[in-house]
Amino acid sequence: GENVEQHPSTLSVQEGDSAVIKCTYSDSASNYFPWYKQELGKRPQLIIDIRSNVGEKKDQRIAVTLNKTAKHFSLHITETQPEDSAVYFCAASKGNTDKLIFGTGTRLQVFP
Amino acid sequence: DAGITQSPRHKVTETGTPVTLRCHQTENHRYMYWYRQDPGHGLRLIHYSYGVKDTDKGEVSDGYSVSRSKTEDFLLTLESATSSQTSVYFCAISQGAGTEAFFGQGTRLTVV
Numbered sequence: 001g002e003n004v005e006q007h008p009s010t011l012s013v014q015e016g017d018s019a020v021i022k023c024t025y026s027d028s029a030s031n032y033f034p035w036y037k038q039e040l041g042k043r044p045q046l047i048i049d050i051r052s053n054v055g056e057k058k059d060q061r062i063a064v065t066l067n068k069t070a071k072h073f074s075l076h077i078t079e080t081q082p083e084d085s086a087v088y089f090c091a092a093s094k095g096n097t098d099k100l101i102f103g104t105g106t107r108l109q110v111f112p
Numbered sequence: 113d114a115g116i117t118q119s120p121r122h123k124v125t126e127t128g129t130p131v132t133l134r135c136h137q138t139e140n141h142r143y144m145y146w147y148r149q150d151p152g153h154g155l156r157l158i159h160y161s162y163g164v165k166d167t168d169k170g171e172v173s174d175g176y177s178v179s180r181s182k183t184e185d186f187l188l189t190l191e192s193a194t195s196s197q198t199s200v201y202f203c204a205i206s207q208g209a210g211t212e213a214f215f216g217q218g219t220r221l222t223v224v
Contacts, residue, residue, distance in 0.1 A: 032210040043215040098209050099170055104154035
């Protein structure tokens with residue numbers, strides 16, 4: 001079955017710097033790659049997603065890139081702010097009836 | 113927020129007892145998922161459903177069973193609770209594979 005690995009497990013940056021989180025997946029048939037943000041004590045919420053027919057997607061300060069050949073995808077956050085501090089999860093799934101598998105998460109801390 | 117409710121929100125139970133967690137949705141979404149969240153392991157899929165009476169195992173299904181007799185309810189049962197099943201359990205719903213998953217508030221289960 002699908003396996004999703006995520007790195008790093010923790011990431012500390014200064015406010016205004018960029019942050020990059022990377023994930024790799026094992027099943028080449030996977031075609032949907034969402035990213036979720038979970039603030040302390042809250043539920044995970046979708047922040048951006050990308051499908052396998054697209055190489056890059058942006059939404060204001062966040063962007064996701066996908067390299068199907070290498071089977072990896074990355075989350076990029078620019079101009080980080082303290083409110084970006086949270087745990088971020090990547091995930092992957094494929095086709096109809098298939099499961100959504102998550103990575104182990106990255107705890108991002110943005111220091112003022 | 114999507115109409116998804118988990119019950120109970122907190123539960124303490126004794127080793128060896130059966131426990132049932134309920135996920136209820138008002139969105140008429142086809143897919144429903146049960147995840148557990150543990151430090152260092154991220155979100156791990158226990159079981160999921162892609163329709164009424166259609167369920168499949170996830171990554172960590174041993175010791176758990178599920179049932180979905182109607183669209184709006186997805187039940188997770190711990191047949192004989194063990195201390196290793198102490199965790200935060202999240203239910204999620206989505207319209208289909210490759211679409212946004214919405215999470216419930218979570219259930220904190222402690223097995224003593």
